[in-house]
Amino acid sequence: MSPGKQAGTLYGVGVGPGDPELMTLKAVRLLGRAQVVAYPAPEEGESLARSIAQSHIPPGCAEIALRLPFDPNRSSDAAFAAGAADVAAHLAAGRDVVCLCAGDPMLYGSFIALSARLDGRFAIKIVPGVSSLTASAAVLGQALAARDDTLTVIPATRPAADIERLVLGADSAAIVKLGRHVAKVARVLERLGLAERARYVERVGLPGERVRTLAEAVAEGAPYFAMILVHRRGEAWKA
Amino acid sequence: MSPGKQAGTLYGVGVGPGDPELMTLKAVRLLGRAQVVAYPAPEEGESLARSIAQSHIPPGCAEIALRLPFDPNRSSDAAFAAGAADVAAHLAAGRDVVCLCAGDPMLYGSFIALSARLDGRFAIKIVPGVSSLTASAAVLGQALAARDDTLTVIPATRPAADIERLVLGADSAAIVKLGRHVAKVARVLERLGLAERARYVERVGLPGERVRTLAEAVAEGAPYFAMILVHRRGEAWKA
Numbered sequence: 001m002s003p004g005k006q007a008g009t010l011y012g013v014g015v016g017p018g019d020p021e022l023m024t025l026k027a028v029r030l031l032g033r034a035q036v037v038a039y040p041a042p043e044e045g046e047s048l049a050r051s052i053a054q055s056h057i058p059p060g061c062a063e064i065a066l067r068l069p070f071d072p073n074r075s076s077d078a079a080f081a082a083g084a085a086d087v088a089a090h091l092a093a094g095r096d097v098v099c100l101c102a103g104d105p106m107l108y109g110s111f112i113a114l115s116a117r118l119d120g121r122f123a124i125k126i127v128p129g130v131s132s133l134t135a136s137a138a139v140l141g142q143a144l145a146a147r148d149d150t151l152t153v154i155p156a157t158r159p160a161a162d163i164e165r166l167v168l169g170a171d172s173a174a175i176v177k178l179g180r181h182v183a184k185v186a187r188v189l190e191r192l193g194l195a196e197r198a199r200y201v202e203r204v205g206l207p208g209e210r211v212r213t214l215a216e217a218v219a220e221g222a223p224y225f226a227m228i229l230v231h232r233r234g235e236a237w238k239a
Numbered sequence: 240m241s242p243g244k245q246a247g248t249l250y251g252v253g254v255g256p257g258d259p260e261l262m263t264l265k266a267v268r269l270l271g272r273a274q275v276v277a278y279p280a281p282e283e284g285e286s287l288a289r290s291i292a293q294s295h296i297p298p299g300c301a302e303i304a305l306r307l308p309f310d311p312n313r314s315s316d317a318a319f320a321a322g323a324a325d326v327a328a329h330l331a332a333g334r335d336v337v338c339l340c341a342g343d344p345m346l347y348g349s350f351i352a353l354s355a356r357l358d359g360r361f362a363i364k365i366v367p368g369v370s371s372l373t374a375s376a377a378v379l380g381q382a383l384a385a386r387d388d389t390l391t392v393i394p395a396t397r398p399a400a401d402i403e404r405l406v407l408g409a410d411s412a413a414i415v416k417l418g419r420h421v422a423k424v425a426r427v428l429e430r431l432g433l434a435e436r437a438r439y440v441e442r443v444g445l446p447g448e449r450v451r452t453l454a455e456a457v458a459e460g461a462p463y464f465a466m467i468l469v470h471r472r473g474e475a476w477k478a
Binding site for chain 2: 104131170
């Protein structure tokens, strides 16, 4: 950074789960004046966060795609290090960077790992977004939690024993990131006598959004962006 | 309803935790064309949901305040029944009703109890909003959950033994609705050796938003809209 020049600020901006209308006014305002945007993306193909926000990206804005391996068995360290270096170069030159995050930046967002690499060196501000958690509850018409209910959010990647213990311990559970783990989760819910109460939705707010029965999802397969909501007291709070 | 006249739709619309800029584009659009708005309110005084959204309420729009007792020891059944009847009259006359909900309608929202009284008789659509959960994480710069973390949301009104069990069982915990329960929660976290890691914020997005230490909140008292985030692995994911 040249002397006297103030570093830019990194904004982690939630753009909601998929429907561009679920962006906040603040996200739209920050994006509209952005000189540099960044977003996670697969190694090949389109970024979900960018596709949600694309109509608000100003012409001439510089773009940084953080190309992350989708395979959880491959390390994303190198990709994050390269992306953080690109972002840091803009910040050091005095330009703000708006990092677009599908859903909310602080709830299973790759922004968490990016910002951990830049924290302490640059100012970071976070703009929360609508999460796929509440968006899924809206589509299903199913309360996540009411009154003094407890709610546990469980990635389906966890072992079956963890999922069983956590579902048993909470009033309400949201089991996220189903993908190839859907059959394992269904077996846990059957064992607990909760399969009938489980409600399933996939690709909320995206093309291909679908509500199916859990049995259908097990038989036909579930995408990564799929979620089960289950409330131990059943349908009492259904909207 | 007169013959041939189509009933209106009830919209449960999240308006976010407090900052009017955290309203979604969809909430603003629906509100801008509304003929009737409803919102929860205390028995005397201003509605939080209305105050967040007020600049978008069109002139001449009818308003229904659901005046709810704040005291959890008093039943809110009569208030909900009266509010549901007012809302139903507009719906039956063919008018849509936009019910404003602070935060998200499906996460500890009074909309859940309202809609349970109207479900089956009228069409209900839910528009999710930014919850105080993710907004608090944004203010604190603290991840709610990353990678395969589990997250449990716990109302502070629950007994200390429940809170202890649930905090121990999850990777990350959000303890909400602190109010007069803050000292009880602090004792639980001290017993678990987690008090140093707990981060506290109150009135997120509202006038008077404050980050304090847990010790300060215990000494000086906490409002109802206050939250503790605690991650068992500590600060690793701090943004």
